[in-house]
Amino acid sequence: xxxTSRTPRTTNGQAPKPASATAGAATKAxxxxxxxxxxxxxxxxxxxxxxxxxxxxxxxSTTPTASATPAARTGERASGQNTVRPVSKATQQAMSAGxxxxxxxxxxxxxxxLMPLYGAxxxxxxxxxxxxxxxxxNTGGSTSANAKTTQAVANSVTTVPLxxxxxxxxxxxxxxxxxxxxxxxxLKDSAGKPLIVYVGGEFxxxxxxxxxxxxxxxxRFGTFKNLALTTSSSTDIYPDTNTFTFVGSSYTSQYITxxxxxxxxxxxxxxxxxNAQDQQLFNTYDGPPYSQSAGxxxxxxxxxxxxxxxxxxNPQDIxxxxxxxxxxxLGNPGSTPARDIIGTANxxxxxxxxxxNNQPASVCQAAPIPTIQQQVNSGK
Numbered sequence: 001x002x003x004t005s006r007t008p009r010t011t012n013g014q015a016p017k018p019a020s021a022t023a024g025a026a027t028k029a030x031x032x033x034x035x036x037x038x039x040x041x042x043x044x045x046x047x048x049x050x051x052x053x054x055x056x057x058x059x060x061s062t063t064p065t066a067s068a069t070p071a072a073r074t075g076e077r078a079s080g081q082n083t084v085r086p087v088s089k090a091t092q093q094a095m096s097a098g099x100x101x102x103x104x105x106x107x108x109x110x111x112x113x114l115m116p117l118y119g120a121x122x123x124x125x126x127x128x129x130x131x132x133x134x135x136x137x138n139t140g141g142s143t144s145a146n147a148k149t150t151q152a153v154a155n156s157v158t159t160v161p162l163x164x165x166x167x168x169x170x171x172x173x174x175x176x177x178x179x180x181x182x183x184x185x186x187l188k189d190s191a192g193k194p195l196i197v198y199v200g201g202e203f204x205x206x207x208x209x210x211x212x213x214x215x216x217x218x219x220r221f222g223t224f225k226n227l228a229l230t231t232s233s234s235t236d237i238y239p240d241t242n243t244f245t246f247v248g249s250s251y252t253s254q255y256i257t258x259x260x261x262x263x264x265x266x267x268x269x270x271x272x273x274x275n276a277q278d279q280q281l282f283n284t285y286d287g288p289p290y291s292q293s294a295g296x297x298x299x300x301x302x303x304x305x306x307x308x309x310x311x312x313x314n315p316q317d318i319x320x321x322x323x324x325x326x327x328x329x330l331g332n333p334g335s336t337p338a339r340d341i342i343g344t345a346n347x348x349x350x351x352x353x354x355x356x357n358n359q360p361a362s363v364c365q366a367a368p369i370p371t372i373q374q375q376v377n378s379g380k
Contacts, residue, residue, distance in 0.1 A: 165368070203233035
């Protein structure tokens with residue numbers, strides 16, 4: 001299955017060119033992306049601040065000198081009764097056999113006392129090493145955040161206030177929804193609920209941008225669980241764009257059913273497989289006249305009534321921002337991320353309302369959805 005990480009459409013119908021596009025293009029398994037030449041500033045380029053410790057806080061005037069005690073000069077252990085001072089070879093030769101046996105006994109006793117410490121330290125090192133190796137192997141190529149950050153970011157995008165949706169409207173985003181023609185019946189699942197199908201890949205920066213809007217829109221009709229944070233590919237255009245993944249998540253709603261498939265991970269390795277029905281929809285509607293090329297991602301089918309042509313906005317608008325920064329920006333209607341993400345979410349909401357007979361009313365009858373529905377139905 002050919003997969004193209006698509007560029008977003010602009011008002012003049014042309015795909016915007018990122019600043020790094022002149023660096024060339026990288027193609028893998030049918031996935032085309034531009035190479036990025038600039039190197040983002042990372043934490044490794046900064047000089048870390050070092051906390052003051054008891055050792056570093058000692059002023060120069062108190063530094064030990066050559067007049068220090070013999071124990072300080074020789075580096076002996078100051079361990080009270082367990083201290084065994086070094087004995088010169090000449091002294092040992094002058095000692096009696098009994099004195100030598102007592103000296104050897106003291107050394108043996110010291111070694112027995114220290115052996116558990118050495119053993120515990122060795123075990124600790126081994127345990128830490130195993131933990132690090134296991135953690136690296138268990139990431140599967142994904143970049144993740146801690147549970148607290150994940151939950152906070154998920155809450156921000158799934159509980160956007162109605163006032164933000166109303167204040168942003170379309171946000172200046174041009175609708176990328178294409179009405180399916182000739183008209184076909186609304187696609188429903190076995191329970192009679194309209195079916196929405198998404199196909200994407202974790203590596204894809206355009207999918208990364210789109211997921212923010214998809215999650216925001218669908219959260220107005222149901223509930224996501226176990227959303228995880230990840231980033232797009234490090235080697236694709238707009239590298240490491242922060243986003244969510246639908247792998248391992250679930251969605252429940254009394255109004256719609258959502259089927260999401262991430263076909264490749266962020267390293268462009270096979271991840272999930274489309275079921276037969278979603279594969280047929282992908283083959284039927286992910287190509288001309290609904291998109292510029294066949295088999296591209298991201299792909300979204302809203303109950304066979306509307307399909308997407310490409311990414312709704314340029315990932316460059318959020319590239320370089322952390323998950324928390326993007327989530328925080330959603331609360332500012334004047335920010336570019338909010339206008340992009342919420343503007344697109346309003347378009348998706350309007351299309352979904354068209355296939356749910358405007359249910360729930362609290363969402364579908366609230367401004368600006370009725371106005372956007374007219375635009376969606378007219379193809380504008």
